[in-house]
Amino acid sequence: MSYKFKVRQPIRPKQPGFSGAQNNSASVNEVVRLVPADQIGEVSYRIKSAAFGVRGSEIAAQASRI
Template structure:
């Protein structure tokens, strides 16, 4: 599949958990790397919020308005 988001684009988690919010991932994050598709064929990304970084699937994030 083709990645919907680009490096440097600002996104936020579609449904942030309590742990995500505590780590700052409920807020706006930035795409820092495009990763290969996961085993199901869904594109993945590395996102950064402050000093924390994590991997997410495309369905887990939405563009920041």
């Protein structure tokens, strides 16, 4: 499986509370590291504001503002 997001790309959680009480669905975070695929083949990401990695299925790209 390939990576959907890039380092320094702004992302947001798909569900509130995935990485702690301080985040909500409107919060914007940033990918800081790509984590290798786990045993089932899903890649993870280390994000700013999270103490642990999150699965790619738990985050979505943040729409850019013009």
